[in-house]
Amino acid sequence: MxxxxxxxxxxxxxxxxxxxxxxxxxxxxxxxxxxxxxxxxxxxxxxxxxxxxxxxxxxxxxxxxxxxxxxxxxxxxxxxxxxxxxxxxxxxxxxxxxxxxxxxxxxxxxxxxxxxxxxxxxxxxxxxxxxxxxxxxxxxxxxxxxxxxxxxxxxxxxxxxxxxxxxxxxxxxxxxxxxxxGASNAWMAHxxxxxxxxxxxxxxxxxxxxxxxxxxxxxxxxxxxxxxxxxxxxxxxxxxxxxxxxxxxxxxxxxxxxxxxxxxxxxxxxxxxxxxxxxxxxxxxxxxxxxxxxxxxxxxxxxxxxxxxxxxxxxxxxxxxxxxxxxxxxxxxxxxxxxxxxxxxxxxxxxxxxxxxxxxxxxxxxxxxxxxxxxxxxxxxxxxxxxxxxxxxxxxVPESSKPEPESDATDEGNPVIICGFGRFGHAIGRLLRSRGFDCTVLDHDTDQVELLRSLGVPIFYGDASRPELLTIAGAARAKILVIALKDADTTLKIVKNARRHHPHLKIFVRAYSRIEAYEYLNAGEDLIYRDTLDSSIRLGIDVLKMLGESDEAADRASRLYRERDEVMVREMAKHRIDSKEFFTAAKEAHRSLNELMRSDIATGQATSTQGTNSAGAQEQ
The missing domain is CATH 1.20.1530.20 (Na+/H+ antiporter like fold)
Known part of the structure; x- marks a missing residue:
């Protein structure tokens, strides 16, 4: 019992x-x-x-x-x-x-x-x-x-x-x-x-x-x-x-x-x-x-x-x-x-x-x-x-109690403005500058700004979600706005302000996750780059090669995957509100991806077989 x-x-x-x-x-x-x-x-x-x-x-x-x-x-x-x-x-x-x-x-x-x-x-x-x-x-x-x-x-x-x-x-x-x-320490009570x-x-x-x-x-x-x-x-x-x-x-x-x-x-x-x-x-x-x-x-x-x-x-x-x-x-x-x-x-x-x-x-x-x-x-x-x-x-309630430090951003006439200079934005800025394209960089993290300035990196403090700051930073003359922030709410505010006050800007948005990509797509953005997609695909390519696929087949598979995945994300973003339709779209997306890959494998095998037969005929 x-x-x-x-x-x-x-x-x-x-x-x-x-x-x-x-x-x-x-x-x-x-x-x-x-x-x-x-x-x-x-x-x-x-x-x-x-x-x-x-x-x-x-x-x-x-x-x-x-x-x-x-x-x-x-x-x-x-x-x-x-x-x-x-x-x-x-x-x-x-x-x-x-x-x-x-x-x-x-x-x-x-x-x-x-x-x-x-x-x-x-x-x-x-x-x-x-x-x-x-x-x-x-x-x-x-x-x-x-x-x-x-x-x-x-x-x-x-x-x-x-x-x-x-x-x-x-x-x-x-x-x-x-x-x-009380009994636990009673042995030394006296x-x-x-x-x-x-x-x-x-x-x-x-x-x-x-x-x-x-x-x-x-x-x-x-x-x-x-x-x-x-x-x-x-x-x-x-x-x-x-x-x-x-x-x-x-x-x-x-x-x-x-x-x-x-x-x-x-x-x-x-x-x-x-x-x-x-x-x-x-x-x-x-x-x-x-x-x-x-x-x-x-x-x-x-x-x-x-x-x-x-x-x-x-x-x-x-x-x-x-x-x-x-x-x-x-x-x-x-x-x-x-x-x-x-x-x-x-x-x-x-x-x-x-x-x-x-x-x-x-x-x-x-x-x-x-x-x-x-x-x-x-x-x-x-x-x-x-x-x-x-x-x-x-x-x-907006944050208003703490007086923000004044931004020291200026209009330097640069063609690119980058909002956020962490591990994601930093790589973008270094690549552009190494090719001779100057950037105006904004970051709201005072510690990050001080650190990068001490290393000689030109960067300005400021909250890019404030409409006036984009104007001060030269958005009127810039061509491209890169938003490399992790926070989705702040990113959406920047997008909204940029579209309203500087509609000529071409906006490139970092999406920290697939969920955020849906939000940005629904907000009307199209140039969205998911945080780990490229590195994931690169790793997948190397794994495919290690498993015996040719360089050409692995590269083709990664290209097909990326193209179909971009279509899948845009399709699924339309059904975010209705969970039933969303899961239906997700199942259909995975089915079509598997079908596409099986078709590519079959095509590759057929091509390989034809190549082998042609080589054999020539030898004969």
Missing amino acids: AFEQAFQQAFIYLAAAIVAVLLGKQIRLGAVLGYLIIGAAIGPWGLHLMGNEGEQITHFAEFGVVVMLFLIGLELRPTMLWKMRHHLLGLGSLQVGLCALGVAGLACAFGVQFKPAIAIGLILAMSSTAIVLQTLAEKGLLHTEAGQNSFAVLLFQDIAVIPIIALMPLLGNGGRALNNH WPGWAQALTTIGAVALIVAVAQIGMRRMFQAIARTHQREAFTGAALLLVIGVALLMTKVGLSPALGAFIAGVVLASSEFRHELESDLDPFKGILLGLFFLGVGAGIDFGYIRDHLGLVIGGALGLIVVKGGILYGLSMLKERRTNSALLFAASLAAGGEFAFVLITLSLSSGVFSVATGRAVVVIVALSMATTPLLILAAQHIISR
Whole structure:
């Protein structure tokens, strides 16, 4: 029966995870919100499908956060940490400090005593690394300015957990409430404070030593066996071992995993570790989000509606306002500040660890702890919605808060204007200049402009989507406009302005993907060049030759493929609105391409046979 029950629970959780992903996709709000909704639906206040093991599953699913922090650590090589030092020490420390003080002040205003208020402020200053990074990644926002600032602050929060954990007992009265985690470090509960501190520091030092020396040698030995499952097992062993050690000394297992990841970031096995653990991270994080949704105590919310709703809103408003102000002081960009504040305004998963520690140290009462838990869980559930709301506002409100630097572009009478001088535009500009055709180059990335100017490349700063800038850059006398940008929205704005104010220009457009090519075609453009099409076809030609086809046959196949593919793209672009017609056109396009290639192969074979017969006849 025990096995049957275990299989039943596993079936429920995996089915819930799949439904959550599909729901998030259907409502277009992201998988994280889908997990939270389905978790609440199957939890004790919904269909009650989690059974008595729900809390155990939640603790098991927290391992997903541990794995995620380990993988984040693997990405943070010392050189990267050094580059992020200003964000980490500046923005990160200000966020934790000011948000802790702001929330503590709000708590004091509602009658909470000073020490418990400071503890609550530190707890609620934390944000959800799991939810924020997952949601930003889903929305393609992780590499934006706001996404990188959010990542840096979350990283600092993860590191700041160490001193906060050390500070919590100093804010308490020494009491020890009964809790699920209190037994983990009970073995050193009667030790003097200095001994406990040394033990904790020794545990961290042990992690560094084992990861740096022991595990690297183990990975080298395992790599020589060429058994991938052994490598996966060793990676899981490392993460679980670190988590156990951290739990034993009363620290966060996720923090220990993060430290181990940073130590191994410069290891030659970094990419192998990432690929082995990434599938575990995905499914375990899904279970973690389900657990957060199921853990929302709707009964407590019902009985203390004003306290919970007011607390969650107060947290988001106070913390969000501080975050918005910090971002504006740093960058002066309204859109970036809004997304940054929306991402980090809610509470985070580390709050649950700190609340447990606060209860065990007698910092505040069980009733207060329960209220803070519900406020954190409820605010975490709003994080995807806050990010979506910020996205919606940003898409409707133009960026106007930050005064843009004046463009230094001039009309040099060049026949070509190139917008965007990254890896794509740079190659075009060098080719044209090497043939004696001068270009006026515009780029909106100040760092890129400064770098290229230091290398002697003539380039001007400016946002080419502004109609007046194209005029200043000499669009009236130019013949050709090359748009080599990655961003589709900006490209479409430039196309629209160029067509309206400079209709004589011949416009050549870079399409980063096939989807963008459809958009540009529907906008009336025809000279569209897909980012990787040429390199893909060149590689395909070489593969065909390696497989035995003649140079002539491989070159002819590539030409036929390109010609038919261009026809396919234009045909499929007409049906982008109707998905049924689009897929019908796609199937027909693939069928016609295969038919064309089979016909070419047959023609080539027939020609080869005729040539052989003719040669034989001549010999006779």
